[in-house]
Amino acid sequence: MNKxxxxxIVFALPLICLAQAxxxxxxxxQTRSHxxxxxxxxxxxxxxxxxxxxxxxxxxxxxxxxxxSKAVIRFLNPPEVKGVALLIFNNPDRASDQWMxxxxxxxxxxxxxxxxxxxxxxxxxxxxxxxxxDVDHFEFSSKGEESLNGEECWKIESKPLASQRSQYxxxxxxxxxxxxxxxxxxxxTGAKLVRRLKYKDVQNVQGIWTARTLEMEDVTRKxxxxxxxxxxxxxxxxxxEEFTLQALRRG
Amino acid sequence: MAAHHWRPLPGAAVLWAxxxxxxxxxWAVEAQTFSQQGYLETQLRAYPQTAPNDSGQFIGDALLHxxxxxxxxxxxxxxxxxxxxxxxxxVERTPDVSYWDRETxxxxxxxxxxxxxxxxxxxxxxxxxxFVRWGKADILNPTDRFTPKDYLTVLDPNVLAVTAAHVTIAxxxxxxxxxxxxxxxxxxxxxxxxxWVVLPETVRGYLLQxxxxxxxxxxxxxxxxxxxxxxxxxxxxxxHGFNHLPLFQANFDPVLGAVDVRRRxxxxxxxxxxxxIPLPWFTxxxxxAWYRSxxxxxxxxxxxxxxxxxxxxxxxxxxxxxxxxxxxxxxxISFDPERxxxxxxxxxxxxxxxxxxxxxxxxAVRQNSEGFYGKLEYSxxxxxxxxxTPGVVLIRGSENDFLGQFHRNSFANCAIRYSF
Numbered sequence: 001m002n003k004x005x006x007x008x009i010v011f012a013l014p015l016i017c018l019a020q021a022x023x024x025x026x027x028x029x030q031t032r033s034h035x036x037x038x039x040x041x042x043x044x045x046x047x048x049x050x051x052x053x054x055x056x057x058x059x060x061x062x063x064x065x066x067x068x069s070k071a072v073i074r075f076l077n078p079p080e081v082k083g084v085a086l087l088i089f090n091n092p093d094r095a096s097d098q099w100m101x102x103x104x105x106x107x108x109x110x111x112x113x114x115x116x117x118x119x120x121x122x123x124x125x126x127x128x129x130x131x132x133x134d135v136d137h138f139e140f141s142s143k144g145e146e147s148l149n150g151e152e153c154w155k156i157e158s159k160p161l162a163s164q165r166s167q168y169x170x171x172x173x174x175x176x177x178x179x180x181x182x183x184x185x186x187x188x189t190g191a192k193l194v195r196r197l198k199y200k201d202v203q204n205v206q207g208i209w210t211a212r213t214l215e216m217e218d219v220t221r222k223x224x225x226x227x228x229x230x231x232x233x234x235x236x237x238x239x240x241e242e243f244t245l246q247a248l249r250r251g
Numbered sequence: 252m253a254a255h256h257w258r259p260l261p262g263a264a265v266l267w268a269x270x271x272x273x274x275x276x277x278w279a280v281e282a283q284t285f286s287q288q289g290y291l292e293t294q295l296r297a298y299p300q301t302a303p304n305d306s307g308q309f310i311g312d313a314l315l316h317x318x319x320x321x322x323x324x325x326x327x328x329x330x331x332x333x334x335x336x337x338x339x340x341x342v343e344r345t346p347d348v349s350y351w352d353r354e355t356x357x358x359x360x361x362x363x364x365x366x367x368x369x370x371x372x373x374x375x376x377x378x379x380x381x382f383v384r385w386g387k388a389d390i391l392n393p394t395d396r397f398t399p400k401d402y403l404t405v406l407d408p409n410v411l412a413v414t415a416a417h418v419t420i421a422x423x424x425x426x427x428x429x430x431x432x433x434x435x436x437x438x439x440x441x442x443x444x445x446x447w448v449v450l451p452e453t454v455r456g457y458l459l460q461x462x463x464x465x466x467x468x469x470x471x472x473x474x475x476x477x478x479x480x481x482x483x484x485x486x487x488x489x490x491h492g493f494n495h496l497p498l499f500q501a502n503f504d505p506v507l508g509a510v511d512v513r514r515r516x517x518x519x520x521x522x523x524x525x526x527x528i529p530l531p532w533f534t535x536x537x538x539x540a541w542y543r544s545x546x547x548x549x550x551x552x553x554x555x556x557x558x559x560x561x562x563x564x565x566x567x568x569x570x571x572x573x574x575x576x577x578x579x580x581x582x583x584i585s586f587d588p589e590r591x592x593x594x595x596x597x598x599x600x601x602x603x604x605x606x607x608x609x610x611x612x613x614x615a616v617r618q619n620s621e622g623f624y625g626k627l628e629y630s631x632x633x634x635x636x637x638x639x640t641p642g643v644v645l646i647r648g649s650e651n652d653f654l655g656q657f658h659r660n661s662f663a664n665c666a667i668r669y670s671f
Contacts, residue, residue: 046606054606055635078635079670082288097481106382106410110484112529115562122606223606241372245479246421250327250370251320 022140022156026173029180030066030135033208035234038062041076042227046123049222056081056123063238067134068092070243074251081121086111087248088131095165096131101248108245117167124195124218124225128167137164143172148184152177168194176202179209193219206234289317292668300659302446312337316363325371329381331364331412341403341442350380352411352436355461357401364412375419380412383430385475385488386538387525390571390597391589393540393554394488394523396473397430399438399495405447405588405657406624406644411436428475435467435516438495440586443512449656454510462502462513467493485526488540494519498548498585517546533561536571541578551579554593565603572596573615591653594618607632615654622654623647638668 020028044056057077062069067090074085083103090096098111116128143155153174160166169190174183185197195218199211210232217224241247294312301308313336321328335342335357342357349358350365366379386392397415400408415432441447443459450459471492478485497514504511523540539555558571575593592615599613614625628642643663648655 048605048607052607054632079288079290080632080635080638094481106384110527110529110534112534112560112562114529114532114534117564118562119565119603122603221605241370244373244421244423246373246375246419246426247370250368250375 022142022154023135025154025156025175025180026138026140026158027135029175029182032180033210034066035206035208036063036065037236037238038232038234039236039238040229040232042229044123044228045226047224047226054078054122056121061238061242063240063243064090067132067136069132070240071130072243072248073130075121083251084121085248085251086120086127086130087243087245089243090132090134092134092136094163095128098127098131099245099248103251108248113165116165119218124216124221124223125227126167126195129195129197129216133158137161138171145177146174148174151183153183181209181211195219205232208234284322285319286322287317287319288671289315290668290670291315292666294664294666296662296664298446298660298662300661302449302659304444304448304450305446307339307446310337310339310341312339312342318364325369327368327370329364329366329368331362333358333361333363335359335361339445341445351414351434352399352439353464353466355439355442357403357439373421375417375421377415377417377419380414381417382410382412383415383417383428383473384410385428385473385486385523385525387484387486387527388536388538388556388558388571389560389569389599390558391538391554391556391573391592392525393538393542393556393589394475394486394490394521394525396488396490396492396495396519396521396523396540397432397471399436401439402586402588403439403441403445403447405441406626406646408438408588411438424479426477428473428477430471430473430475432471432492435471435493435495437464437466437497437514437516440497440514446660447657449650457503458507458509460509460511462500462511464497464514464516467516467518469493483526483528486524488521488523488525490519490521490523492519493517494542494544494549496585496587496589498546498583501584517544517549519544519549533559535559548581548583549585550577550581550583552577552590554590558597567599567601569599570596571598588653595622595654617648617652617654621649622652622656624654624657636669636671638670639665640668641665 039061042058042060046054056075058073058075060073062071064070069090071088072085075081085101087099088096095113099108100111101108111127117126120127120130138158138160141157143157146153146155153176156173158171158173167189168187170188172186176183181202182199186193187195195216198215200215201213202209202211212229214227215224292314296310298308315334318331343354343359346359348360348362350362362380364380366377366381368375368377383397384395386394397413399411401411402408413432413436415430418429420427443461473490475486475488493516498517500513500515502511520543521540525538528535537557539553541553543551553576555574556571558569560569573592573595575590595615595617597615601609601611603609609630611628616623624646626642626644628640630640632638645661646654646657648658650656
């Protein structure tokens with residue numbers, strides 16, 4: 001080893017240490033967005049391939065820590081789907097458990113694992129997209145850095161662990177360096193891009209940087225769903241008994 | 252057993268109900284907990300063929316359904332009201348309001364639901380007219396004993412609510428349901444003078460008269476334990492009460508040359524179980540119940556359903572078999588569309604074309620090929636409120652088969668719904 005190499009190593013070492021591993025970055029995103037509870041009213045605009053727009057509205061309530069939480073989504077509008085609800089148990093060690101309540105039938109139905117790729121009630125979100133992605137469920141590798149819409153981002157590839165079942169084989173994550181929030185996620189099945197999720201309108205809400213607008217694009221169908229988060233609140237008191245099948249049926 | 256004809260609530264009850272609703276409204280609005288939804292639906296049905304006892308081929312039907320809900324802390328008031336009219340006298344033409352759903356025709360005005368519930372922690376108590384649904388299968392639910400139905404058009408029944416006290420204790424993985432109903436709510440069976448009653452050749456020359464119903468006087472009770480785990484969900488249930496589907500007694504009057512047909516409802520005990528098992532490639536659902544009765548005319552049997560379902564993107568495939576094992580055949584004469592589906596392969600394919608359109612095919616074919624039923628239905632949403640659903644139903648088979656006997660009742664249908 002010559003002197004020049006040694007000098008380069010000595011000067012580069014702090015920089016190497018400063019560069020975070022991709023898993024740490026994703027973990028930091030998760031840590032910074034931690035809240036014991038979350039609730040919002042979501043306004044959804046579904047834009048089909050022909051440009052037709054249909055509006056939907058739902059309420060979202062979550063309790064528990066990231067990756068080990070429970071959530072309820074309940075439609076408020078349009079009248080056709082009012083009252084339809086989804087209960088999600090996000091599990092730390094496996095895929096989530098989900099149940100859907102359809103008031104017109106007075107029946108609930110467990111969403112089977114193989115059904116998770118299905119679109120959720122006419123939106124471009126699949127059932128799987130509504131569950132939380134815990135850092136421990138994936139392996140990560142760095143794809144470098146990239147500027148997205150003028151913002152410096154880390155570009156990270158994530159693959160579900162062999163023990164996890166997912167419709168996506170690979171996801172590419174863009175994470176903003178400025179505030180450790182997601183800027184975009186592209187989901188692939190094999191080499192084919194299936195869905196693209198954009199995180200926009202980032203605001204600081206109760207100390208948590210949050211994208212107030214999410215845009216999910218179904219690349220195959222050429223349709224997209226824009227979800228705007230209204231009345232967003234973190235860490236408000238939420239009763240755990242609201243996250244049971246019985247509560248789902250009660251409405 | 253008390254025999255009587257049910258008298259609907261008098262028209263004055265409408266005034267009483269309106270007064271009550273008006274008095275509750277300010278309280279509800281003040282608490283900001285009032286919500287409502289409903290729809291107005293009109294439907295036109297066309298039968299290409301006449302039936303021996305029914306020459307009507309075009310039937311129009313209109314239904315206004317309104318569901319107000321009032322929530323206040325742990326309390327909740329759920330209500331549902333129906334107003335109907337039709338062109339074929341399946342709906343009564345009197346302005347009375349029905350609560351108990353014991354009329355032979357559909358009531359023109361109906362309290363379809365009216366219950367108060369209270370929930371705290373794992374405990375929920377609901378009192379009043381409500382829907383109690385048991386079972387996990389999608390095709391048929393042998394354990395679902397608190398769910399009478401309106402079978403006036405047999406193949407597309409509507410669920411009726413029951414007046415009950417319903418207690419649920421639910422944990423994260425286990426729940427127990429206890430249900431008590433003070434009196435039977437019967438299923439509504441097809442009208443004698445209409446096409447969904449197919450008369451045997453031997454009585455076709457005679458006048459058939461509705462001899463009313465003999466309703467049992469006692470209460471009903473049921474209990475169900477449900478367990479959810481990662482790999483399987485299952486439940487066991489017990490029911491003691493009466494079959495909401497009728498047995499028939501026919502008395503011939505030689506002077507009038509008429510046959511008087513009377514309905515009665517046999518005592519019934521059922522022991523049931525159901526399970527849903529999500530497997531990597533499809534989900535298996537199974538449900539069975541053992542029907543036991545002390546009634547000398549009522550069969551004893553086990554009714555079961557096994558089905559598999561699988562979703563591929565926007566396609567849902569469901570296939571199954573409905574079976575029956577008779578433990579004691581007592582040659583009952585009854586109207587029982589649940590057993591009528593036994594020994595048949597059933598299936599459903601649905602395709603969500605896009606956010607506004609869907610297509611559903613469902614069918615049943617008897618294992619001995621004597622009966623077939625198939626339905627194709629297209630549904631399209633216009634704007635945020637309008638929904639149009641045209642469809643066709645094809646029925647084929649022999650006169651001796653429950654499905655096949657309706658072979659003259661194939662129809663085309665179009666429903667237009669405005670939801671609010």
